Amino acid sequence: MTVNITAAATPSVGTVPRGLVPAGVVLGGTLISLIGLTWDIQWHSDVGPDTFFTLPHLFLYAGSAISGLASLAVVLLTTANAKRDKAVDPLVGGRAVGVFGRTFSAPVGYLVSGIGAALFLVYGLWDQWWHGLYGFDAVIDSPPHIGLLLSISITMVGAVMVFAVARDQSWGTYGVAVAAGTLLAFSMVTVLGLSALPGGPVNTVNAGSAFFSVMILFMGAYVLNRRGGALAVGVVVAFLQALFWWFSPWATEVYADATGLPLRDYVDGIPGLPNMIPMSLLLVAVAVELLRGLPAWVAGALGGVIITALAPLQRMLTYGSNFPALQRYVATVVAGAVLGALAGMLGRRFGQMLRHLAPAKEDRHA
Amino acid sequence: MRKTLLALAGTAALLLGLTAPALAFEPVNVVHTEKVQAGPYDLTIGFSTWPVKAMQSLDFTFAPENGIEGKKGTLTLYREGVEADDSPLARHPRKREVWGLDIFALPEQGTWTMKFDVEGPEGTGTGELKNLAVMEQPGPPMGLSWAISTIPLFGLIALIVIAWRRTRATVD
Known part of the structure; x- marks a missing residue:
């Protein structure tokens, strides 16, 4: 059972633990971004016409705005408290760091999520300029789109950080699983940018999906440092995948009806974003849990192999695609093993680094 | 509380008010055409910008002389003679009376070919728009x-x- 130390110290807050509200708002913002992205991808594939103000776009803008404003509010409140020499609770977003000298005191988690939201604005302008030059293309992996996706990912990393700080409390534990799952699902779109890399016989997108999936699963497992951590992240991702499998085509059709636009001819009805998420992820999460006693690179390599080996089968199942050329398949699985091993080691280390964001238990009791 | 609700309602109304006219999608504006004979079918290929530049998206329209009713077909794209893409001829989402590709970009500069396989009441026919020059991409490298x-x-x-x-x- 967890003890809510800070809530007891500030009875005026009532039953809501300190730090939960801003962390929840930042996480809510990132989920709105993810909903906007899955909807937007489906809109382009099933309906098409684009403007700056489509509803899926508004979700994308609103997600970053909500996370950004919540982060800004926390930074300003922390700065005000620091200036008045009031104690700053490191449970809210982690230790405060000075920004612009000592002008602002920003809890490091909210600093990262806020920077992500600010970058989103900058890359929004870059994207507007790009569309002015190249037209309103529906290319998801254009450079400015990848810049926008990376900016949102940074906000999502900030969300993981603010929950990691409170990992000893139940809301922190669940928050880490949901925030890491959101980051993982979202990253499966960002990795499409890797198609611009020369990979030789390797399918760089599949290898990249394996790398980020394994890394984020390990990160979740090691930041929670308890049995079931990786599985919790895997279950969150599977839930989002199932939810969006239904939501994306449904919302697209409803919105098309509402705006009087027809669906394209030959729409295959297969949800775009959810199908980019490896269905084998739960299997990988179970493997990570079972191989906990072995070095991280072993389970990581196995995870990379599972994801890259099964990715073509998922596309055969959903799109009815052909099996890739054997040389390309083998090269990609080998790359998956190597990258998975590296991702396992990195994810483990990132999880341990995230644990350092929270003050040690002894300090808090002191 | 009431003020907050009013402010929220006002914001929502403003947002929707601004969004509705913004959703008026641009019409397809053909500025250049080419002719292709696919067996018994006369096809007019329309371009919404000309010349075509790599990565710059535009609307393509493919219009058989007597309309698309009762006809179907496939479009295959080749760059420098190598197949790059193929897809069934689908109605243009903003100009439903003809086939087309909306906000579509040819990704690389070079000489492209558009091959049309059309099937209809007068039988099947194949035609090609050859030597479609796609210029260098605009913008920074x-x-x-x-x-x-x-x-x-x-x-x-x-x-x-x-x-x-x-x-x-x-x-x-």
């Missing part, structure tokens, strides 16, 4: 665009490196 767009990634890596070094003593 892709390397520079990618460098600008991946700054957040390198920022994140820098943050990780700092955190890694600061926690090295305690984690290792």
